[in-house]
Amino acid sequence: MGLLLLAPLGSIVALLFAWYLSRTVLKKSEGNDLMKEIAKAIREGANAYLKRQYSGVALFFAVMFVILLIIALRGYLVIFVPFAFLTGGFFSGLAGFIGMKMATNANARTANAASESLNSGLRVAFSSGAVMGLVVVGLGLFDLSFWYYFLSWWYRALPEAARIQNVTSAMLTFGMGASSMALFARVGGGIFTKAADVGADLVGKVEVGIPEDDPRNPAVIADNVGDNVGDVAGMGADLYESYVGSIVATSALGVAAGYGVDGVTVPMIMAAVGVVASIIGTFFVKSGEKAEQKTLLKALRRGTYVSAGLIVIISYFLVTSILGKENIGVYFAILIGLLAGIIIGLSTEYFTSDSYKPTKELAGTSLTGPATIIIGGLSLGMLSTIVPVVVVAVAVLASYFLSGGTESFNKGIYGVAISAVGMLSTLGITLATDAYGPVADNAGGIAEMAHLPEHVRERTDALDSLGNTTAATGKGFAIGSAALTALALIAAYKDEVDLIVKKEGLSFNMDLSILNPTVLIGLFIGGMLPFLFSSMTMKAVGRAAQNIVFEVRRQFKEIKGLKEGKQGVKPDYAKCVDICTRGAQKEMIMPALLAIIVPIIVGLTIGVNGVAGMLAGSTVTGFVLAIMMANSGGAWDNAKKYIEAGNHGGKGSDSHKAAVVGDTVGDPFKDTSGPSLNILIKLVSMVSVVFASLVLHISLFK
Template sequence: MNAIYFVIIGSLSALVFAFLMYLRIKKQPQGSSEMIRISDAIRKGANAYLKRQYSGVALFFGIIFCILLIMASGGYLSFFTPFAFLTGGFFSGLSGFIGMRTATMANNRTAEGASKSLNKGLRVAFSAGSVMGFTVVGLGLLDLSIWYLILNAAFHNLPESQRITEVTSNMLTFGMGASSMALFARVGGGIFTKAADVGADLVGKVEVGIPEDDPRNPAVIADNVGDNVGDVAGMGADLYESYVGSIVATAALAVAAGYGLKGVSVPLLLAALGVIASIIGTFFVKTKEGASQKNLLKALRTGTYISAGIIVVASYFIIKLLLPEQMGLYIAVLSGLVAGVLIGAITEYFTSDTYKPTKRLADSSETGPATIIISGLSLGMLSTVAPVVIVGISILVSFFSTGGADNFNVGLYGIGLSAVGMLATLGITLATDAYGPIADNAGGIAEMTHMDSSVRERTDALDSLGNTTAATGKGFAIGSAALTALALIASYVDKIHQINPDLKLDLTLTNPKVLVGLLIGGMLPFLFAALTMDAVGRAAQSIVLEVRRQFKNIVGIMEGKAEPDYAACVDMCTRSAQKLMIAPALIAVIVPIVIGLLMGPEGVSGLLAGTTITGFVLAVMMANAGGAWDNAKKYIEQGAHSGKGSSQHKAAVVGDTVGDPFKDTSGPSINILIKLTSMVSIVFASLVLAYHLL
């Protein structure tokens, strides 16, 4: 129990630090009245979108809550599960909302800071990103702590081994609420932001030939709103879900491994110490005027690496104190940390215009849009090799270093710890990710208010870096999702054995139920990606038609004498996103239940394995291809291949347009799909065991 109080301290430290960063941003100068007006328009659009989204999601949560309550009254679930589901969703949504509110407050302040110096712009944007990062980890640990205390008190009459089993199995279920909210936020926000982005680029930049974020473009406000609802609010909910999912899955595996309360305490303490390490790391993020992309990356990496170094030292003493005879667990934590760093470096290599892959992608624009799309797909596919190898090595090292060869459950606990190690420094990692959309918004405000060209150059440098850090953050989240998913699959099998200890599961590939489950699971990420890509395409078509209509019908719009109807595009994106996000979000909940009722736990086990394998690879491919297309376009805009307005630039814009839903809608949503299917399977395990057909 002493460990949980330290976790509470870590949680409160993160939230206090986030609040201090918020106050710091609020004190920064906002710029001209025109900058404030545009920032207010973006904020109002983002608030309106989230209000409508949360209203729709509340209906979904109400229905699922009632279903879980009925199952609990029938003895299929614990009475705590429906309420844990609600709190998981609430805190996941709240973390995204706070991050979005901060980002929309910081965009004009970042533009004003960039008018003074590159470092000033970086510090404002990074501080705003820090609010997001530390809100996510703070609320995540707070939710965990509250439920730990409630459940420990509720089962205080049981012997310690039984009490810990009840506590961890119930805590595991609130991850379903977090995952559900994250999926709606990521998919809905991703559809909104990419529909607006694609519509604005195709008509404004390609057809009409005006610059990005030109105030004459009717979709420009919707595009900037989308950066906040998709890349900030959606991402915050997404990584909240990854963070708490890895911790609770590992805590649950500690019981099966025989480590009891001390084993449960290890991932909780690692997460709490990660908060302190991340706070320290933020003070080392700074740069100088005229910094190159390498210098800017180094500034952000310095803070991240210092945080990781602190965890390397601190985790040794945690393991030494709690489980001194199991120092192989320390190797597991290190393998996760190293894997996270390496995946970040590989992602950076494939998506940053500092390195050859993205430069070669830009070269392919010489022969038009077709070749840049072919080259981008090739780059994305090639980029999957290293992350798969890295995660595979991390799994093997974690499993065998902890004694998995002798005790399978101990090895699985080691894999779970490696996922926790990878996400331990999420506070600062997410800060480096979340600052990108803020810099992007700042560039838009600078363009729309006709600030000095040097300001746009600085915000573009920060934005280009943001594309790389965002791609790195997505790779990081996807890699951790693969490790967490393995822990969740193990938790699912363990849950089945808890319900029916006498059941003998045949999980071999020769079992047709497992094989069919694998095939359906392998298909599921492709079905999900198809639905989300199609949703972006359909929503973007309506925006393209609306932007064309306004250019044609509003007299004086191109001369700057008439103002476009920005609100029409914002409203159109909002309605499209709310409607089109339903189908892809529901399949993650419905498919595992249907497969379970048809083919039982063996079919579900195959489904989860198949979804994890293809989902991991597909998500990496899409995220990296999209990031590379985006930075290839920016590389050309900086002067390569005849620069802006050239045929090469137009080809790169088409490539970037294809890559938008890859990197910001489908790709980052797949890692949530992987974990949500596992969480749903765990929650409905009792029902599946009672009523499956085969």
């Protein structure tokens, strides 16, 4: 219990350093009056969107709270689950909200700092991203620590083994709240940002022939708002949920493996160590004035590698002192998770960055029109799934056997789960490099709209281009961690079922054989689920984007002098923001509910064996489909930027127009459907765990 105090202390340290960084950023100047005006419009749009989203999501949480409370009162759940569900959702939403507020306050400051030097712009954008990363880990550790200490006190009369088992079993279920909020944030934010982006590009770049972020484009403010509500608030809620989910799943599996309190202590302290390592890493992020991709990328990587190196050293002493040198395999599982995260990130970068062959070749296919660049992007995305799948497979196998899987199945599965914690241990700084992207993107837009000098635009363009790469790498990292976390949650689901059966004396044995018809049916349903979900989210973006296209066309047609850029003539930015907001709120409901309803229906009809099959099916296809979509979208985006840099005809050429079409296809791939699949495969697991007792009692198939 003594060492576990480091978890709440780590939470406090993370939140205090995030506060310090936020004060440092906010002391910077926003620039001239026009820059302040643009930044204010983006802030107001983002605040209005999140206010409407959180109002709608609050209603969902109220209904779910009542349902969970009724189930708990009937004896199918621990009474704390409905309340833990609320706290999980609240802190997940709060992490995203704080990150979004910081990003919308840092965009103009980044553009203005870039007028001083490239390094100044990088530091402001990265610091705002670090606020997001540290808030996510800080709030996550706070929520975990609160429930651990409260539940330990509540079950204090029980023997230690029974107490820890009850504590971890109850904690496992509150991840459902975090997952639910994350899915709403990701889907809603993704629909908003891509509807605005697609609408702005199709009319502005292709039809009218004006530059990106041109102030004449009515959808330009909505596009900048979308970067924040989708890629900052959505990503924050997403990785908060992965972070918390991996720790609670590992804690629960640690009890099953026979480690008791020590099995809970290791992942919790790993998270606290990760906070300190991430903070130290932030001080190593700095660059010179050479505005090259590789130079800037090296600056960001330096911080991440320093943090990872510290984790490698400290976790050795942590594992050997808590679990003993005889369990040194757990340490190697942590290293494997760290290494797997780095390799998946590098693989994503290779397939999506215009510094490498795949994206350069993809840009070349634009010379023969939109069809060939779309075919090339789909092919590239499919090919890019090989490395992450092999890496995760090797990580699972190695973690399982090194942690003692040959002598104990539960010890091996604990090793797989702890490797996910290892991968996410540097989340504070990894998320900072991801959240940095939208800030840099907004800074470039503000520099364009405020007509800042050319050298400033060159610097913000360099920061923005780097942001595309870090965002793609961040998505790869998020997907990889989601796969490992989902595998840990499937194992935790099996343990939860076994625990309920033993506790209530039920006559039931899990049969997870591939020849069991219910498992096979579950596999097919689970395999289909990511495709159905992606179809719904893609169509949602398409419908919302159509409305933006019509509105932008209307304004160019009806507002005299807008297309020509006459002085004093301004588009109606607010109208496009409102269309995106209303569209996103309406369209996000069904995809989000799908992840909650399907596991319950499957459980009540074909039982817990069918649910286990469904979880396996959705994890496999969801993981592969998410990688393919994220990498195709990232490659299309950077192929367009490669052409805009003066290759294959440059801006305004036919190849550029073809690349813009490819990019608009890729937008919902990489920023809506792809990243939302991370949450889908974890949320179905969380829902399955929460409703396991109910399914065991009233399912048609026992």
